[in-house]
Amino acid sequence: MDKWSWCDSLFMDPPAWARLTEATGDPRYLDSANRRWWVTADYLYDQDEHLFYRDSRFFPQREPDGQKIFWSRGNGWVLAGLVRMLEAMPPYYPDRAKYVRQFQEMAAKIKSLQQPDGLWRPGLLDPVAHPQKETSGSGFFTYALAWGVNNGLLDRAAYVPVVLNAWAGLTACVQPDGKLIHVQPVGDSATKGFPDDSSTPFGPGAFLLAGSEVYKMVGGKQG
Secondary structure (H helix, E strand, C coil), rough: CHHHHHHHCHHCHHHHHHHHHHCCHHHHHHHHHHHHHHHHHHHHEEECCCCEEEHHCCCEEECCCCCCCHHHHHHHHHHHHHHHHHHCCCCCCCHHHHHHHHHHHHHHHHHCCCCCCCEEHHHHHHHCCCCCEHHHHHHHHHHHHHHHHHHCCCHHHHHHHHHHHHHHHHHHECCCCCCCCCCCCCCCCCCCCCCCCCCCHHHHHHHHHHHHHHHCHHHHHHH
16 A cells, blocks of 8 residues: 555554554564655645545535534544554654644644534534534544543643543443444545434444543543
């Protein structure tokens, strides 16, 4: 593969290559992932909005209110991918500061887009056009923001209330039988509605990731 040209791939591929360096001691895996991360970021990351387009099809598209289209789960994949890259990357790695900066930029933007119920909408910039709750993107955001607090990259006073509000919103979407609902089905954009009781595996996966970091954030024991 010459490049990753859709934002979801930044969770799926580069962290795995970074872990290969961690496992083998061969820096070429991480170096390759690093080069390709920034090719993709230069292509899909909006420097004004501090969000990622899902792919190039969305460059010219606009929400009903005229704003750009940024998909919640796609940006959740990226923010969680940044977490995974930072976890696998040595503290002395030359480009680490670039990942920290992008993580903090995105975190601040995501914080600003949280809705009163604690969750985020499928289309991040136009919640009026996308009023449905969505728990997969929200789960990834909760996970990444809590991780940022736990690892000293995000200010506790500013972000702990955001994380706790998000966690309350997520747990309110768990049914008595344990099913997490409001999970957008497999797709690539915010433009299609879905049933409120929809659930797919990556929703509960993001929920469990979020729970693992929220538990640490509030003082739970690790291990």
